Amino acid sequence: MTEERIGIIGGTGLGEALGTLGSGETHRLETPFGAPSAPIVTTEIAGVPVALLPRHGEGHRFNPTRVPFRANIFALKLLGVTRILATTAVGSLREKIEPTQLVIPDQVIDKTFLRPNTFFDDFAVHVDFASPFCPTLCRDLLAAGAEVSTRVHEKGTYVCIEGPQLSTRAESELHRTWGADLVGMTVMPEAKLAREAEICYAVVALPTDYDCWRPSRGDLHQVQVIEEILRNLKQATHNALELVRRVLPSIGREAGTRCSCQSSLSMGIWSDRSQIPIEARRRLAPLVGRYLDRN
Numbered sequence: 001m002t003e004e005r006i007g008i009i010g011g012t013g014l015g016e017a018l019g020t021l022g023s024g025e026t027h028r029l030e031t032p033f034g035a036p037s038a039p040i041v042t043t044e045i046a047g048v049p050v051a052l053l054p055r056h057g058e059g060h061r062f063n064p065t066r067v068p069f070r071a072n073i074f075a076l077k078l079l080g081v082t083r084i085l086a087t088t089a090v091g092s093l094r095e096k097i098e099p100t101q102l103v104i105p106d107q108v109i110d111k112t113f114l115r116p117n118t119f120f121d122d123f124a125v126h127v128d129f130a131s132p133f134c135p136t137l138c139r140d141l142l143a144a145g146a147e148v149s150t151r152v153h154e155k156g157t158y159v160c161i162e163g164p165q166l167s168t169r170a171e172s173e174l175h176r177t178w179g180a181d182l183v184g185m186t187v188m189p190e191a192k193l194a195r196e197a198e199i200c201y202a203v204v205a206l207p208t209d210y211d212c213w214r215p216s217r218g219d220l221h222q223v224q225v226i227e228e229i230l231r232n233l234k235q236a237t238h239n240a241l242e243l244v245r246r247v248l249p250s251i252g253r254e255a256g257t258r259c260s261c262q263s264s265l266s267m268g269i270w271s272d273r274s275q276i277p278i279e280a281r282r283r284l285a286p287l288v289g290r291y292l293d294r295n
Contacts, residue, residue: 003049003080004049004080004081004082004255004256005042005049005050005051005079005080005081005082006048006049006050006051006081006082006083006084006085006248006251006252007050007051007053007076007079007081007083007084007085007199008050008051008052008053008084008085008086008087008244009053009054009055009072009084009085009086009087009190010052010053010054010055010086010087010240011054011055011056011060011087011089011237017237017241018045018052018241018244018245023043024041024042024043024044024052025041025042025043026039026040026041027039027040027041027042027075027079029075029078029079031070031071031074031075031078032074032283032284033068033070033071033074033116033119034068034071035068035071036053036068036071036072036074036075037053037054037055037056037057037062037067037068037071037072038053038054038057038058040052040053040075040076040079042079045245045248046245046248046249046252047249047252048248048249048251048252049252050248051076051079051080051081053072053075053076055067055072055086055186055190063163063164064162064163064164064185064186065112065114065115065162065163065164067186069115069116069117069189069190069193070116070119070193072190073190073193073194073196073197073199074119074197074286074287076197076199077197077199077286077287078286081199082199082200082255082262083134083137083199083200083201083251083254084194084199084200084201084202085137085141085202085203085204085244085247085251086186086187086190086201086202086203086204087203087204087205087206087237087240087241087244088184088186088187088203088204088205088206089184089205089206089207089208089233089236090103090158090182090183090184090205090206090207090208091166091167091172091182091183091184091207091208091209091210091211091212092181092182092207092209092210092211093159093172093175093176093180093181093182093183093210093211093213094156094176094181095210095214096153097153097156097181097182097207098151098207099207099208099209099210099229099232099236100150100206100207100208100232100235100236100239101150101151101152101153101207101236101239102145102148102150102151102152102153102204102205102206102207102236102239102240102243103152103153103155103156103181103182103204103205103207104133104138104141104142104145104152104153104154104155104156104202104203104204104205105133105155105156105157105158105181105182105187105203105205106131106133106138106155106156106157107132107133107155107156107157107158108132108133108157108158108159108160108187108188108191109157109158109159109160109175109178109180110160110188110189110192111159111160111161111162112160112161112162112188112189113162114162115162115188115189116189117188117189117192117193118189118192118193118196119193119196119197119284119287120196120284122276122277122280123269123270123271123275123276123277123280124269124270124271125196125265125268125269125270125271126268126270127192127195127196127264127265127268128195128264128267128268129192129195132191132192132195133191133201133202133203134200134201134202134259134261136200136254136259136261137200137201137202137251138202140247140250140251140254141202141204141243141247142154143247143250144243144246144247144250145243147246148239148242148243148246149239149242150239152243153181156181156182156205157178157179157180157181157182158180158181158182158183158184158187158203158205159175159178159180159182159183159184160183160184160185160186160187160188161183161184161185162185163185164185166211166212167183167211167212168212169212169213172211172212172213173213175211175213176213182205182207183211184205187203191203194261195261195264196264196265196268196287197287198261198262198263198264198265198287199261199262200259200261200262201261204240204243204244206233206236206237206239206240207232207236208229208230208232208233208236209228209229209232265287265288265291266291269288269291269292273292276292
């Protein structure tokens, strides 16, 4: 494995937005689950080794269901990533969470149903997912959030829908009754796979609108509503990148320290080791090798 890196998963143009365009090394990887969304760029930001991956591919060509989540996380694991910061656009389900502000979610409700959500199709693995986001990374993000120019909400429940269509009004109202604060399409199964890969994972959520539970102003034409959402996304992205830049040095200082997220498979492999196929052991060695090689 190469040096320890922080993975950053975000939108198209991530490298340019972080000021790393044209620097670093480009990796075109293949994994047992195919190629990742796009070539991954390894570089340094503020002296911290990072790996940059646009979730939806170059030119935003993958819709949420078609994002190759397993290949993305596996490829980051191959590059020595031990912690992931992900950014994701969301709709707000709460009046207090205003568009362009930021949220560090602490819980998630998974409503996806078309996406492969585990690496382990050939044997039984059950990882603890009660706290889906790494508490250490969330703590670091919140500490850095005190220094950015927008409000950063310290917690929230993210409901992940399949998409690509947006919610109906009835669904949006239902999500609110569940106690959800945000709605989006990309955190699942990304967070689950990161836990299976023993990679710490946290999300910076970017509210762009109030979802459809709160009707838009009656004086706005639909085109104007979309334009407003896009403006909010641009500002929220700027705010999120400011937060990422500020938090990277503190996360970088934690390189070499261990977190419970990084040993999630220690009690998670339920299958009899002798029954796990040799081919599966070989194919998934970057994930499970340290647990199976000794058996």
